[in-house]
Amino acid sequence: MGLGPGDTIRVEDRMQSGYAYVLEAPIGQDFAAGFCPHYTPAEMLAMGVFEGKYINDCRGEFPSAWYEGARLREAPDPSVNFFGVKSRQPLSVWRQKGWIVGPDPRGWFQWYCRYFLGRRLPETDVRQIQRWRAFARHTGQLRANCMAGDLSCRPRQRQGLLQWSHDAMI
Numbered sequence: 001m002g003l004g005p006g007d008t009i010r011v012e013d014r015m016q017s018g019y020a021y022v023l024e025a026p027i028g029q030d031f032a033a034g035f036c037p038h039y040t041p042a043e044m045l046a047m048g049v050f051e052g053k054y055i056n057d058c059r060g061e062f063p064s065a066w067y068e069g070a071r072l073r074e075a076p077d078p079s080v081n082f083f084g085v086k087s088r089q090p091l092s093v094w095r096q097k098g099w100i101v102g103p104d105p106r107g108w109f110q111w112y113c114r115y116f117l118g119r120r121l122p123e124t125d126v127r128q129i130q131r132w133r134a135f136a137r138h139t140g141q142l143r144a145n146c147m148a149g150d151l152s153c154r155p156r157q158r159q160g161l162l163q164w165s166h167d168a169m170i
Helices: 041-047 091-096 108-117 122-135 137-145 155-163
Strands: 008-012 017-022
Touching: 041 108, 041 155, 108 122, 122 137, 137 155
Parallel strands: none
Antiparallel strands: 008 017
16 A cells, blocks of 8 residues: 555545545654654554454555554454553543544544544644643653553553553553
């Protein structure tokens, strides 16, 4: 999938049909100032996020390479997560709390995948990047409460950091 600026992505999956967007930036480049995610979407999927059940039906939208090493399942399975813990809430909770923003019905990670590909939506991007920055507070909590390198300390918080593309291995 050789994608680049000017290409149009058409979306047809279980949660969205008839949506299309144009890529405005090269894949993985030209991020907003201060937005420096630690992991790529492919790295996150390979490490184990969202209990293996997230963008499984989006293979037509995203590069096939993202799925090659992905730890995916047909049903949610917390053991698939890198830290082996349950760390997600139902989509109904996301909607109730107002966490679903703009044209990304699956939430932040779907936004990040599309942003990584090169989609730019200024208002949506600003809000999602603010949410990403706010999640960084969990890094400070790990530093304050865990010995450096002790990955068994606060595994749910570490899994959350991973799912927001923050360094979970501190």
